[in-house]
Amino acid sequence: MMAEFGREEYARLMEKRALFITALVLALVALVGIAVTLGSADLPVADAYLAILAGLFPGAVDLPERMIESNAVGIVWGWRLHRVLFAIAAGFGLAIAGTVMQGVLRNPLASPFTLGIASAASCGASIAIILGAGFLSGGYLVTGNAFLFAMLAAGAIYGMARLRGMGSETMILAGIALMYLFSAVTSLLQYLGTSDKVQEVVFWMFGSLDKSSWPKLGIVTVVVAAIVPPLLWRAWDLNALAEGDEVAKSLGVPVERSMAGFMLAASLVTAVIICFTGTIGFIGLVVPHITRMAIGADHRTLLPASGLVGAVLLLGADCLARTAIPGTIIPVGIMTAFLGIPFFLYLFMRRRDA
Amino acid sequence: MTPLLCACGLSFSYRDRQVLADVSFSLDRGEVLGLVGPNGSGKTTLLRCLDRILDPEGDFRLDGRDLYSMSRPEIARMIAYVPQNSGALGSATVFETVLMGRRPHLRWSVSEEDKQKVSExxxxxxxxxxxxxxxxxxxxxxxxxxxxxxxxxxxxRLILLDEPTSALDMRNQIEVMDLLRRLAEEHRLAVVAAIHDLNLAARYCHRIMMLKEGRVLGQGAPSSLLTGGMMRAVYGIEAVVKDEMGVPYVVPLRPSENDNLVEIV
Structure with a gap:
């Protein structure tokens, strides 16, 4: 029939996207089982899943004797699972934040890091570690500073862009300028600080999941769970914004309000994650590209798929980081770059050939 | 019957520079209006004002409704805007790009009807x-x-186009213009297109509006509007206007003697 043009292909494209997302969910479930087995006490993968289920539904799972003897459930729930889930939540959130920023700013370089949000967090953390000064006290001194500085940077970029009319180039330029400013402050603090404090700052900036805990996981999960559904609901706005401000406006998107909302949401998700983990730079920049190459640019599927790719990548990287050199845990921020960037370059070169 | 579009005294300024001054016109269903005039005469600005991408002063009604009382999505269901062909399309497929036009009507999921319209x-x-x-x-x-x-x-109901033929070869130019005219007449749409090529505008537009420095110098049927005097007044050129089967045809000759363009040449 004449007027069927493109409908079959579109249906196939949507099927491919659904398949991609399903495969990622399965990969993630498999990876959780493997990740939970990693650690000093030996635990087979099957027991890992049993232990997770036993914790979720107390009394409903018949545990084998060996698992009761080895306190497998206690080990998994007390020590291991929160780190695994934290990797998932952080990877998911960072990737979605990056996707939103690239979509809104229509710039492949946009990410929490090129916009200065991450270096602001590092700067805040350095002030807390080296000068001992901050907005919150006690255990949350460093985290609180990192979070507030990240939000401060986001607010500053937004404010400057607003003054100049909210262009995407303005925002990126402002972000890059801020990135250098905050990096300079961090460098100055490192220059002035004592060597053990400087080491602490450097460790913070590597990005790691070592400090994860159930309460921290709770905070990150609540923020991600609160912000992602409204972002998904506005996915068509992101699709329209990708075609330019004018087109988006003529398609009924309230452009200025929309952009501000998206940027705020993405900044908040980023800030709440990196204030606990330090700089995990690669996810927000590259995962959106990888996902877009795989399944195209419709944000209704791109957002969740990016999140899942981010989760798989960060969890996978953390598993490798903990096992690559026996007895040493490489910071996951370093590992994600080692893993992801060659893969990204490979995809990129392959696409150019085609 | 009231006209579909009624604009009265539209004015717009970028900061302190006035770009449109007191532009008034009306447009019926099924009509193609060509906006012509030299570079910087305010054609694009007028189109942006008509879609309320910019907010002009003045009175502006669509189908009897005040455009200022309508929300962004409401406007999007009544007015479509085709920006100048700048190559700034995203990486989506053609089907998805066209599907984007359904956005003002969609909530989240895409219905069979939406897909049918895209295919058509x-x-x-x-x-x-x-x-x-x-x-x-x-x-x-x-x-x-x-x-x-x-x-x-x-x-x-109203489609605004900014230079729809500027990036096209001759065959594509006449095909696109012919299509716009047919769409207007068969679907009872009103079309406003900014067009540089006077001869293309003369051939395919029911009416032409001549802009210079943000003001309307004249509007009407191409045969009454495109005259040697008008070419001199608007473009500062001497031109012969011929008649080709009832359609005026402008042949530009040289810059006018009393125009400052002469000094440049």
Missing amino acids: ALSLLGIGDFASRRADRLSGGERQRVLIARALVQDA
């Missing part, structure tokens, strides 16, 4: 065969058709 628009514009190609890898002519298809599926 693709077929109408003769671009059905590359529905699954990436929109950013099309030629200028193909891209222009994609943009028009997107505006069509928006189901708007």
Whole structure:
């Protein structure tokens, strides 16, 4: 029939996207089982899943004797699972934040890091570690500073862009300028600080999941769970914004309000994650590209798929980081770059050939 | 019957520079209005004002309703805007790019009706065969058709186009203009197009509005508006206006003697 043009292909494209997302969910479930087995006490993968289920539904799972003897459930729930889930939540959130920023700013370089949000967090953390000064006290001194500085940077970029009319180039330029400013402050603090404090700052900036805990996981999960559904609901706005401000406006998107909302949401998700983990730079920049190459640019599927790719990548990287050199845990921020960037370059070169 | 579009005394300034001054016109269903005039005469600004991408002063009614009382999505269901073909399409497929035009009508999921409309628009514009190609890898002519298809599926009553033929070869130019005229007449749409090529405008527009420095110098049927005197007043050139089967045809000769362009030449 004449007027069927493109409908079959579109249906196939949507099927491919659904398949991609399903495969990622399965990969993630498999990876959780493997990740939970990693650690000093030996635990087979099957027991890992049993232990997770036993914790979720107390009394409903018949545990084998060996698992009761080895306190497998206690080990998994007390020590291991929160780190695994934290990797998932952080990877998911960072990737979605990056996707939103690239979509809104229509710039492949946009990410929490090129916009200065991450270096602001590092700067805040350095002030807390080296000068001992901050907005919150006690255990949350460093985290609180990192979070507030990240939000401060986001607010500053937004404010400057607003003054100049909210262009995407303005925002990126402002972000890059801020990135250098905050990096300079961090460098100055490192220059002035004592060597053990400087080491602490450097460790913070590597990005790691070592400090994860159930309460921290709770905070990150609540923020991600609160912000992602409204972002998904506005996915068509992101699709329209990708075609330019004018087109988006003529398609009924309230452009200025929309952009501000998206940027705020993405900044908040980023800030709440990196204030606990330090700089995990690669996810927000590259995962959106990888996902877009795989399944195209419709944000209704791109957002969740990016999140899942981010989760798989960060969890996978953390598993490798903990096992690559026996007895040493490489910071996951370093590992994600080692893993992801060659893969990204490979995809990129392959696409150019085609 | 009241006209579909009624604009009265539209004015717009970028900061302290006035770009449009007291522009008034009306437009009926089924009519194609060509906006012509030299570079910087305010054609694009007028189109942006008509879609309320910019906020002009003045009175502006669509189908009897005040455009200022309408929300952004409401406007989007009534007016479609095709920006100048700048190659700024995203990496979505042609089908998805056109589907974007349904955004003012969609909540989240895409219905069969939406997809049907996209297919029909693709077929109408003769671009059905590359529905699954990436929109950013099309030629200028193909891209222009994609943009028009997107505006069509928006189901708007007024379509605004900025230089719809500027990036096209001759054949594509007449095909696109012919299509716009047919769409207007058959679907009872009103079309406003900014066009540089006077002869193309004369041939395909029911009416022409001549702009210079943000003011309307004249509007009416092409044969009454395109005269040697008008060419001198608007473009500062001497031109012969011929009649080609009832359609005026402008042959530019040289810059006018009393124009400062002479000094440059």
